[in-house]
Amino acid sequence: MTTQQNTSPSTSNQGKFVTGSTMRHVLDMTATGAVGLVAIFVVDVLNLFYISRLGHQELAAAVGYSGTLLYFIASLGIGLSIAATALTSRALGSGNREEAKKLAGASLWIMGFFMAAISLIALPFLHPLTQLLGASGETERLSVRFMYIVLPSSILLGIGMCTSALLRAVGDARRAMYVTLGAGLATALLDPLFIFGFGLGLDGAAIATGLARFAMIAVGFHGLIRVHGLYKHPDFTVIKQTIKPFMVIALPAVLTQIATPVGNSFVTRSIAQFGDSAVSGWAIIGRLIPVAFVVLFALSGSIGSILGQNYGAKRFDRVRSTMNDSMKVTLVYVLVVWLALWLSSGLISDAFGAKDVSRELIVFFCTFVAGSFLFNGMLFVANTAFNNLGYPFYSTMLNWGRSTLGVIPFVSLGASWYGAKGALAGYGLGVVFFGMLASWLCFRVLRTIEQRG
Template identity: 60%
Template structure:
């Protein structure tokens, strides 16, 4: 049973553009810090002078990204269920659903970690890792994989903070982890001379910090936890089934697409893989605003759906797409003019440098369509149509990646693989936005008929 106490949703009044910008800005700061540290991590490893170390990080990151994507899917389910309850005004229900989400996240991530650990050799082989590079990638994964439950729980706690509208503390969660990594990475890699192992240890410590700050913020600051009764726990499980499973499938699609690119580009040697590893880290750092935006609009949409404010749902979508256009144009310009500098910073030469420079000058602009797809996916997940985002993301990561990178590789080598990766998203970005506004019309029509 839920109580009679009420809670006022922060996002059901005021300018939607202001809410979108504020939540995206706080989310971006935390994400940029995390991704910047990730880039620095690769930069430090590159300075050790062994190309196979950078390639090993590339393979390991591709594999570990599968688990991170599952964690993101679980956090999406958390945001959707908790923010809707907050929008409806029921505080006890909101707290119980938050607790249910954290319990489910912990259990699911632990099981997946235990299942994956003994399969590392086969999975890395599927990605194209061979000989010493495969051995190094496996060693890195063996250290980092057990910390997956920590990052999953940390993401879940951060999503509860965003659902509450506390973007600042959600930012502190990721910012704290980034600061920990920034301090520990050079200490472990260079001062203690642990090399690749040092990077892995720093990764694990940062995830513990992420989880610790999130726990303190949710439990001690907001006191937003209430042991769920059987009825609410079952409701939470149902929500994770209807929202979480499609959201997980949606997010798994992205590393599948990345794995396909890694596999195709591996044909051009460790240098090409090292170049793609740099690009893979450059993307989330440079376009952190888009990743933050997709997370930021979830609670705004969820609260307004709970409050039945359909006018605000439409304006939130329009404002998000305007921000996407503005952001991508600025980032594309900055990447293009600094492309050679980025390549030199990582000591990239030959094919590795070609891959990095080509992405920055030509392919980065495709993130206008990626960003539009992110926004549409966030809307589908929070409006009760998560299968739409699953279909679009899998379409983008299979039909929109594999034939394009294969043809690109056949015609233009490693550059062609990167070009194919960018071209394949255009149709899916446009289709996602069109379908999203159709869903909003359908929701309002259902409400009017009820």
């Protein structure tokens, strides 16, 4: 365990992450973040499980198509949240809490505006976008119907994400966890009620998803305002002053986040040529990935505040220590999860009633492709460092490189040579180079920062 001591006399005003063991901070923030995320991801899996129990293949496929498009909207919220975390944690790290309150307030209003705007823009184009992914007939109609219900609640999702990010920025990992945990529990209760109790099927799943996002808002604002007082209502001048530094981080962060669903969309379209059974298998894998690798997602979302506070405090030794610890956690975790997936691939397929191509894809992913998430994890961690240390366009270039050069040729060749399993293999192989490049470039950036500091 890596321990760094801080001798600065001003640490009491700089935030909790500028002293103590960096490994302990990484593990604490990641563990609490993972609990909150796993609640969301497990409920997402249960959602698809409930739909699959209705016995219609096109319903599960519809969830797969709509999930790919809705991921674009969620990616916008994640990117904007990264900017909120970076600005607020830096202010806290430098000891300026009043500035942090203003930045937090402005970030929430900026988030709300962008999420509302993108939802309104997307609504008229849902049919052509779904068709672009390869959906047709009844599957396409069901996908669009699902999104029409869920999409208007995106503003709630974005603001809820932002409150969770701001709670992480101040170091309150437990309450940040409660934001997503509350939404997950609400969905777990509402899903079976609306799907089976009210007999609404796919519509019930969509309605439950939208209603559960109110829980994110309630829990997030309670922790942010009532507990920490980390909010100051911004006037137009404050928002105008904040928008430029906010967008300097948010724009490349959003572009970085959007790259992933772009790559996934190409995979979905490639797999769609092999029928609804293949799309259903890919949809199940898409829900399995965040549950199995939840710690990687939590790690990349949690260490930003640790990096930001120490960067603001000019503790570059602790920045490097945090990155080293994060890479160690990534390696150990992926190896353990890969073994678990390999041993349980048959049980996972049986649980979802997967047959034929759908079952083959799930088993193939668990046995072979899951190991590639070691390199995904390296890319996630490096991107977080770039976003919080003043090099956001590095993360943009790497993620777009992975989602284009690391997806299109590999998936296309794999699909043409070996069918749906070949497409899935290409999806896994394409990340290897970009994960290694991201890790190397990250530590090179750290050396540059240390020399300048």
